[in-house]
Amino acid sequence: MAVVLGPVSVADYLQRETFLQRQADGSLSSATDGRWAGSLSADIDQLLVRQLAWRLDSQRVVLAPASTGFTPDVQVLLSITRLDSGKNQPAILDAQWRLLDRRGHVRDNRIVHLEQPHEGSESSQVQAQGQLLQKLAEQLSTAVKPLANQPAVAEEAPKKQAAPVQVKKEPGKSKIPMASPIRTDMEVYRF
16 A cells, blocks of 8 residues: 655644643643754654554555655645643644545545643653554554555546437528628628
């Protein structure tokens, strides 16, 4: 099965090196002794590609944009609007996805909210967030699998064309008037 993951959009507040902590009042603060090793967005993309490839048992799972000539069975459009936790707050992932078939038609659309408890330390929070991404990949693979058996675009039966309408032609006089001259000092034609 060939799958293109992306574009994947990640909430703007996650586009930073610092590890964010959700506070009891819902606000976010930067962790004083923790930060992401690299781009969180790129790490999310790579984790989801690996998880989908493993769950679908396919080596044909790539990030968008796909290389020229790669024809996917399914394209997964994904938006992650929340991925955070706090010392006393569970890890939460909010996301939405749309699945497009070979013809570009939307086959599935879901909004998901996932929560994962943790022990409170920053390392357990990161682990809980990783588990949420794995759960998201599991849900995506479950939604994608039924689209593996769709017929190829060339194999789809052509739609029946309407039969041409038969118009009976009456022999003899035409019902469309012919142009004829009107006799005056000049020639004037009308239809």
